[in-house]
Amino acid sequence: MSKEKYMELAITLARSTIGQTSPNPSVGAVVVKEGQIIGMGSHLKAGKEHAEVYALDQAGDQSVGADIYVTLEPCAHHGKTPPCANLLVERKVKKAYIATVDPNPKVAGKGIEILRNAGIEVEVGLMEEEARKINEMFFYYMNHKQPFVTMKAAMTLDGKIATASGDSKWITSEQARADVHQERARHDAILVGANTVKHDNPQLTVRLPQGGKNPIRVILSTKLSIQADRHVLNHEAPTWIVCGQQADAEAFQKKYPHIKVIQMDTDEMELEEVLKALGEHGIQSLYVEGGSRVHHSFLEKQLFQECHWYIAPKLLGGADAIPVIGGKSPSKMADALDVTIDSMEQVGTDIKIIARPKGG
Numbered sequence: 001m002s003k004e005k006y007m008e009l010a011i012t013l014a015r016s017t018i019g020q021t022s023p024n025p026s027v028g029a030v031v032v033k034e035g036q037i038i039g040m041g042s043h044l045k046a047g048k049e050h051a052e053v054y055a056l057d058q059a060g061d062q063s064v065g066a067d068i069y070v071t072l073e074p075c076a077h078h079g080k081t082p083p084c085a086n087l088l089v090e091r092k093v094k095k096a097y098i099a100t101v102d103p104n105p106k107v108a109g110k111g112i113e114i115l116r117n118a119g120i121e122v123e124v125g126l127m128e129e130e131a132r133k134i135n136e137m138f139f140y141y142m143n144h145k146q147p148f149v150t151m152k153a154a155m156t157l158d159g160k161i162a163t164a165s166g167d168s169k170w171i172t173s174e175q176a177r178a179d180v181h182q183e184r185a186r187h188d189a190i191l192v193g194a195n196t197v198k199h200d201n202p203q204l205t206v207r208l209p210q211g212g213k214n215p216i217r218v219i220l221s222t223k224l225s226i227q228a229d230r231h232v233l234n235h236e237a238p239t240w241i242v243c244g245q246q247a248d249a250e251a252f253q254k255k256y257p258h259i260k261v262i263q264m265d266t267d268e269m270e271l272e273e274v275l276k277a278l279g280e281h282g283i284q285s286l287y288v289e290g291g292s293r294v295h296h297s298f299l300e301k302q303l304f305q306e307c308h309w310y311i312a313p314k315l316l317g318g319a320d321a322i323p324v325i326g327g328k329s330p331s332k333m334a335d336a337l338d339v340t341i342d343s344m345e346q347v348g349t350d351i352k353i354i355a356r357p358k359g360g
């Protein structure tokens with residue numbers, strides 16, 4: 001097999017654990033000697049061994065003089081497990097193919113330095129694009145210290161997310177909604193506004209036959225005005241509520257001790273500050289499910305990295321129906337935000353479009 005094929009296998013191993021390794025990146029490793037694969041592994045869960053450890057364990061003493069293909073630079077710091085770079089040296093690996101350098105400025109290049117100083121040949125950048133994509137949200141968070149934001153909306157062909165009376169059940173198909181649950185499971189947290197909680201009473205949990213981790217439910221509610229019967233106040237999944245300075249956080253916290261209240265220091269919440277606060281609380285990726293007013297704030301301030309649009313073959317009509325993105329219209333079309341369409345696919349009877357602001 002070619003070196004690309006071996007790296008492709010490592011990338012498949014990494015891709016298979018997306019969503020289950022947070023706050024760590026998803027990593028895959030393959031050990032090869034004389035054209036034979038003698039070890040492979042993925043990082044399965046934060047706190048567990050790293051991919052290189054599994055792969056080199058399988059290789060045993062065959063690892064002497066072998067090549068290793070790994071999707072992310074071997075770590076050089078003592079986390080919950082000893083540094084992988086030292087393990088590669090110990091196991092006398094001959095050459096390391098590394099797809100991407102660690103994005104964490106504190107450790108970038110340190111692992112490679114250890115390998116090179118020990119005389120291990122290192123080649124960086126093999127299938128870098130594919131490897132970067134796997135941990136794009138992790139890399140974004142490492143560089144910006146605030147969550148990678150995916151804005152998600154489900155709409156009719158004429159761009160409505162609900163009727164004027166607020167009804168929206170359902171717009172998209174079972175398969176599209178299952179796809180949404182998979183995306184939810186990939187994100188650390190899911191955010192909706194108080195309006196969506198009021199009108200939809202969403203559960204915001206991951207309900208898939210194969211299971212999946214429930215993201216933290218983040219509710220924006222300036223005055224902490226959430227009706228007591230709302231699903232998001234139950235114990236199904238962790239819930240954080242972000243409120244304004246004026247809200248009586250103490251009383252709410254006493255009433256709902258299982259809910260984390262993050263109080264901003266302004267009456268009206270500033271989205272930039274909310275994202276910073278979520279970053280400080282370790283949220284690396286945020287799935288914004290709306291509604292239309294919340295989407296408008298993310299658009300207006302360009303605070304999203306990707307948008308996932310699910311478009312159903314339905315025409316609703318009605319100037320008073322709820323649009324995907326609400327708020328006030330810019331006066332000129334030239335003020336529209338240009339995006340690039342990254343992908344377009346059929347999901348059930350619906351179309352899923354992934355787009356991102358031009359210029360990233």
Ligand SMILES: Nc1c(/N=C/[C@@H](O)[C@H](O)[C@H](O)COP(=O)(O)O)[nH]c(=O)[nH]c1=O
Pocket residue numbers: 153154168169170171172173176177180196200201202203204205289290310
């Ligand atoms: N109406 C629709 C959606 N609606 C999206 C939000 O308005 C809902 O409150 C939220 O997804 C409900 O979450 P749940 O209670 O956990 O199921 N989203 C979709 O993808 N398709 C739809 O047809």
Ligand SMILES: [Zn+2]
Pocket residue numbers: 050051052074075082083084085
């Ligand atoms: Zn490691």
